Amino acid sequence: MCSATLIIFQSLANNCLSFFNLWGVAFSAEYILTVKPSQTGPILNENIVTPSTTTMYIEAKARHRRISLFAAAGLILLACGYPAAAEDGKKSDFPPIPKMRKNDLTPIPDLEKPVSVHNPYSDGDCSICHQNNDRKDPGPIKKHVNDLCLDCHDDFAKIMARKSTHEPAKINCVSCHSPHNSRQPHLLVEEPEALCLSCHTAISNLVTNAKVKHDAVSVDHKCANCHNPHAANVQHLLMRLPYDLCVGCHGKDGLTDHDGKTLTNIKKLLADNPHQHGPVQDKDCSACHTPHGGDNFRLLTKEYPALFYSPYDPKLYALCFDCHEESMIKDPKTTTLTKFRNGDQNLHYVHVNKDERGRTCRACHEVHASQQNHQIRDAVPYGHTGYMLKINFTQTPTGGTCARTCHVTRSYTNSATALVPPKTDAEPPKSP
Numbered sequence: 001m002c003s004a005t006l007i008i009f010q011s012l013a014n015n016c017l018s019f020f021n022l023w024g025v026a027f028s029a030e031y032i033l034t035v036k037p038s039q040t041g042p043i044l045n046e047n048i049v050t051p052s053t054t055t056m057y058i059e060a061k062a063r064h065r066r067i068s069l070f071a072a073a074g075l076i077l078l079a080c081g082y083p084a085a086a087e088d089g090k091k092s093d094f095p096p097i098p099k100m101r102k103n104d105l106t107p108i109p110d111l112e113k114p115v116s117v118h119n120p121y122s123d124g125d126c127s128i129c130h131q132n133n134d135r136k137d138p139g140p141i142k143k144h145v146n147d148l149c150l151d152c153h154d155d156f157a158k159i160m161a162r163k164s165t166h167e168p169a170k171i172n173c174v175s176c177h178s179p180h181n182s183r184q185p186h187l188l189v190e191e192p193e194a195l196c197l198s199c200h201t202a203i204s205n206l207v208t209n210a211k212v213k214h215d216a217v218s219v220d221h222k223c224a225n226c227h228n229p230h231a232a233n234v235q236h237l238l239m240r241l242p243y244d245l246c247v248g249c250h251g252k253d254g255l256t257d258h259d260g261k262t263l264t265n266i267k268k269l270l271a272d273n274p275h276q277h278g279p280v281q282d283k284d285c286s287a288c289h290t291p292h293g294g295d296n297f298r299l300l301t302k303e304y305p306a307l308f309y310s311p312y313d314p315k316l317y318a319l320c321f322d323c324h325e326e327s328m329i330k331d332p333k334t335t336t337l338t339k340f341r342n343g344d345q346n347l348h349y350v351h352v353n354k355d356e357r358g359r360t361c362r363a364c365h366e367v368h369a370s371q372q373n374h375q376i377r378d379a380v381p382y383g384h385t386g387y388m389l390k391i392n393f394t395q396t397p398t399g400g401t402c403a404r405t406c407h408v409t410r411s412y413t414n415s416a417t418a419l420v421p422p423k424t425d426a427e428p429p430k431s432p
Helices: 003-039 053-079 082-091 145-152 167-171 192-199 201-209 242-250 266-272 347-352
Strands: 379-381 388-390 393-396 399-402 410-413
Touching: 192 201, 242 266
Parallel strands: none
Antiparallel strands: 379 388, 393 399, 399 410
16 A cells, blocks of 8 residues: 555544544533433442443543544545455455556457467466466466566566666566567567557657658667667666767768758768867757657757758747857857957858848858868858858968858958958859
8 A cells, every 4th residue: 555545544534533533522521411410319229330420431432432433444445445445355366467558468369360479378378477277267367467577588687677767667567568469579569659659648749740750760660769668777768878879870871861861971970070069079969959850950959040041030040049149140249259250340140140141050060060160161062952062261360261152252350450351242152
């Protein structure tokens, strides 16, 4: 019986006793008032010893307390559903099966050709788990479900000793597995993804309604691509550290997204480029990406422009502004917000903060890693043909130079005195 239930029962008993104590005081007072006059009269039989008023009061009080206790006990039993409990008690003296899901564990008829079958069931050895070795009347199980499972699957005792355990696996194996046979592999009671999402409803809503899908959730082993369904040494039942899981797939050539577009081999990119973005350096992919599905381009947790050009709107840069100061883009003049300035002219503002054709962060920065500081790109994908537009940026001790990419060659210095830009300007390249 759990502590919460005991507290409820105790409270109920105390309330009952309080009620009957009040009733008892009235009862005792009435009893004394009735007895006292008789004690002043003559004793009719000398062999009868009439008790004193005190003795009679004590006896009456003890009697009413016994009545109170019996009444309280009766109310508690009724509140607990004593008849139902007694009925259940008659059925079996064996421990009940704890359930987190209400699964139909009835064996599938052999004619349906189950996908997986539990060996003791297929061999007719019902007594391995049940009291009787009779398929038609196997009787109750001999002990708790998980204790029975671990009698044979003793290797799982070590698995379940890991730091992070799955509650259904810890409490009741038949929350996910059939002990007889199944239409699914590994004796699962339901298709793996549907089984997981039937309990993890928040993830279910996310996966179902996501505009951008993560194929890892729906292909191969689905949820088990990343999570161990029993136990793991990494939080959230992850089979490896998050970064290692991510590059396990995103570290291959030829990987495509759900639209068929080829994705970057991140493992190779990071190996070839020493200057990594902070979250990447920390191996924290989830700082920017959601692993199950989302509404933003590339599974980003918040909005970020998907194109080279975009009108400036702070909402489009919600992801960047989680870490970077919004004022770095909003303020035309600064000597502190950024080193990308010509004197006090904020060149982030110049490039990004435009009503039309503002350069987005991706125009100059590779968000994962690059050859240069501040993740400055060598080249940027331009248009939809795969053409790489070279940035031609060279860093200097006090600034840098961009050579004929979007404009004629220009240099800047973040010292007090600004460099005078050339008077002529080239038209920016048109989008292919």
